[in-house]
Amino acid sequence: MKIKLVILGIICAVLLYFSYVGLGASSDKIIIQTNADEEAIAAMETALDHHGYKGQYIVQPQSTSELGGKIMAEGKSIDADIVTQASYYLESAQKEHHMFVPIHSTMNQHELKQYPDYMSPILGNMGSLFVNTKVLKEKHLPVPKSIKDLTKPEYKNEISFPNIMDSSTGWLLLQGVISEYGDKEGQQIIKKLIVNAGPHLESSGSGPLKKVQSGEAAVGAGLRNQAIDAEKDGEPIKYIDPSEGNFSLTEAAAVVKKGGKKQQKAEKMVEVIQKYGRKDLLKEYPVPLYKGEKVSKEMEPSYPKEWKTPLTVNLLDKHQRFSQRDNVGR
Missing domain, CATH: 3.40.190.10 (Periplasmic binding protein-like II)
Structure with missing residues (x-):
């Protein structure tokens, strides 16, 4: 019994030593x-x-x-x-x-x-829209020129963008909407975007491009350079600089x-x-x-823009609350 206790003590000492060293x-x-x-x-x-x-x-x-x-x-x-x-x-x-x-x-x-x-x-990081040209053609969808265009009924379940609650890339989209249309109209635009996104509201900034690359969605919003790289790789992806601006x-x-x-x-x-x-x-x-x-x-954006005041966590919280009112978190 004593031998077992001694052996157990030695094992414990060795484990403690190596855990300490590690x-x-x-x-x-x-x-x-x-x-x-x-x-x-x-x-x-x-x-x-x-x-x-x-x-x-x-x-x-x-x-x-x-x-x-x-x-x-x-x-x-x-x-x-x-x-x-x-x-x-x-x-x-x-x-x-x-x-x-x-x-x-x-x-x-x-x-x-x-x-x-x-x-x-x-x-x-610079934001933009991007489309799957093959899917647009197959589904007879027009090429959007603005974020607001994506609120049209023909884009229902055909758009994908990042959720601002999870992704800073999603904030680039929201900044464009609020900057161009203000809180009141912007609220309605975000609400319609949520409806049209359906199951394609993503938690990561790269999620929308993956959805558009796979053909699950026809149009996405995300990082401009990633869309350009996909197009260079021969994929049917085309970036679009929205009229509301390229925020970064x-x-x-x-x-x-x-x-x-x-x-x-x-x-x-x-x-x-x-x-x-x-x-x-x-x-x-x-x-x-x-x-x-x-x-x-x-790589130079067509409509480079910046938010009118310095970006802060308080501003992000404000915009997230704005988005929550429009069911972005659902």
Whole structure:
């Protein structure tokens, strides 16, 4: 009996030792929590791996709304060293918690638009409509020129767009509607869009394109560059810049204020992402953020627009409530 107890004690000690060692190894790594999709994560990882940081970080992808809620609720207590997220979430979190540190990067001096010193812009998302030309032809549907066109009865169950409650891409669509038509008419337009979307209201920004590519929907709203890439790949996809405008969102990287060597390392890693990852990020998300950056003619939107005031979490909440009144969450 005593021998069994001794053996059991040794096993427990060994397990505790290895769990401690494993935890220590894990805690030495920089935790990157991000709302980025696969292409953006790949670009960031390539930059880090090629500049001395391979195996020294862990990437934890989350949805925009999930990560946004987390940084707003947890502040500096968040279990991350680096956060990449929509700029409006970072600004609101900094205002609420003062949780990010200044990033001293020479690239920040070349921003096309001035951003706070605690964030490094890494990519821009631009919205547009897109259609499956084959499905339009088969179903004798007209090519839409505006978001409002999609409220017509002939598009019932033939359109797909992201739910603003889940996706920041959905906010690009809503900004266009409210900016062009105002709250009152915009409310009616959103309501009709919901009806026409039917089962095609998506939780992710890339969902609508997948629905349109498969032919389940004829028309979608989402990221402009993804539609252009699909068309280049020979698919029957055509992007359309809606008359209401091409709205965009910026995503940026920030370092959580935790002090010590890990924070210093995280700051250097953000500089690497910004300096060496930007080329690949611009290729995937062709929205210039820095002076000297250029994109091909087809990547330039026909009707570039910005919301009249800075984007904030409070504004997002307001627009989400606006959408809820129109059954967007159903």
